[in-house]
Amino acid sequence: xxxxxxxxxxxxxxxxxxxxxxxxxxxxxxxxxxxxxxxxxxxxxxxxxxxxxxxxxxxxxxxxxxxxxxxxxxxxxxxxxxxxxxxxxxxxxxxxxxxxxxxxxxxxxxxxxxxxxxxxxxxxxxxxxxxxxxxxxxxxxxxxxxxxxxxxxxxxxxxxxxxxxxxxxxxxxxxxxxxxxxxxxxxxxxxxxxxxxxxxxxxxxxxxxxxxxxxxxxxxxxxxxxxxxxxxxxxxxxxxxxxxx
Numbered sequence: 001x002x003x004x005x006x007x008x009x010x011x012x013x014x015x016x017x018x019x020x021x022x023x024x025x026x027x028x029x030x031x032x033x034x035x036x037x038x039x040x041x042x043x044x045x046x047x048x049x050x051x052x053x054x055x056x057x058x059x060x061x062x063x064x065x066x067x068x069x070x071x072x073x074x075x076x077x078x079x080x081x082x083x084x085x086x087x088x089x090x091x092x093x094x095x096x097x098x099x100x101x102x103x104x105x106x107x108x109x110x111x112x113x114x115x116x117x118x119x120x121x122x123x124x125x126x127x128x129x130x131x132x133x134x135x136x137x138x139x140x141x142x143x144x145x146x147x148x149x150x151x152x153x154x155x156x157x158x159x160x161x162x163x164x165x166x167x168x169x170x171x172x173x174x175x176x177x178x179x180x181x182x183x184x185x186x187x188x189x190x191x192x193x194x195x196x197x198x199x200x201x202x203x204x205x206x207x208x209x210x211x212x213x214x215x216x217x218x219x220x221x222x223x224x225x226x227x228x229x230x231x232x233x234x235x236x237x238x239x240x241x242x243x244x245x
Contacts, residue, residue, distance in 0.1 A: 022138065026145025029135070033127040034153035037068075041154045044071055045161025046168045051079055055162040062158035066123060066151060070094040101129050108132050112140045123147035 041062065048058040053075075065071055070091040077087045102109075102124060109120045120143055124132075131146050161168070 022141030023145040023148075026138070026142035026147075027149040028145075029142070030128065030131055030146040030149040033131065034149045036127070037150060037153040038157040038160075040068060041157025042161030042164070044068065044075070045158040045163070046165035047072075047161075048075055048158075049162045049165025051075055053162075055159065058162040059155060059159050063151075063155045065091075066125070066154065067091070067095055067098075068125075068154065097126075098124065101126070105129055105132055108136060108143065112143070116140065116144070120144070120147055123151045125150060 044062070045055075045058050048061070049055065053061075061071060073094050074087050074091045077090055078084075082090075102121065105124060109117050109124075112120055124147070128147050128150050132143055135142065
């Protein structure tokens with residue numbers, strides 16, 4: 001749903017948050033998104049283990065990179081034997097959608113102290129972005145709770161998946177990367193109006209299928225690029241509607 005109103009820079013004076021305080025209420029508000037992270041994070045952990053990454057490195061990647069789509073794409077590219085610089089460039093492209101997303105969320109993040117602002121910026125994802133903009137009047141502690149719940153679920157899910165990776169059938173995790181990009185693409189289609197909601201997905205599927213003869217990596221690259229273009233367009237739309245403030 002487009003955000004039509006201007007985001008206030010500060011919560012109303014005297015605003016109080018009940019139910020265990022702002023942090024716990026934020027964590028509870030993000031529970032649905034956090035639960036949704038678990039299966040995809042576990043799939044990533046299992047795939048990473050089968051690709052030869054040790055458990056600690058998989059967990060470190062999830063905690064430090066914390067970008068599910070980029071992590072999945074990077075891991076698959078490495079599995080295809082691509083050069084590390086090409087892998088890094090691909091991960092950067094996947095994360096381009098965070099630029100307009102950060103511009104839209106900037107007014108909320110600026111309320112925090114510098115160190116807290118860095119933590120919130122690092123843990124800004126598609127889901128926490130939506131949760132943040134859905135409650136613009138909440139105090140900073142509420143956002144800490146939202147972001148912490150999502151981050152903990154992603155890192156914890158990765159650890160569980162990496163630990164169980166050797167015993168999880170490969171077919172059980174084959175859905176993870178396509179499903180993740182499909183979810184991102186469907187979410188980004190909010191920025192497309194009218195008949196565009198029909199022909200844009202059709203054109204995207206046609207491009208991906210057209211790349212299939214060139215190999216799995218080309219198909220993956222087409223899927224990533226199409227999804228990123230949609231996501232960037234959607235985030236720019238949100239940023240413009242919120243005034244970029």
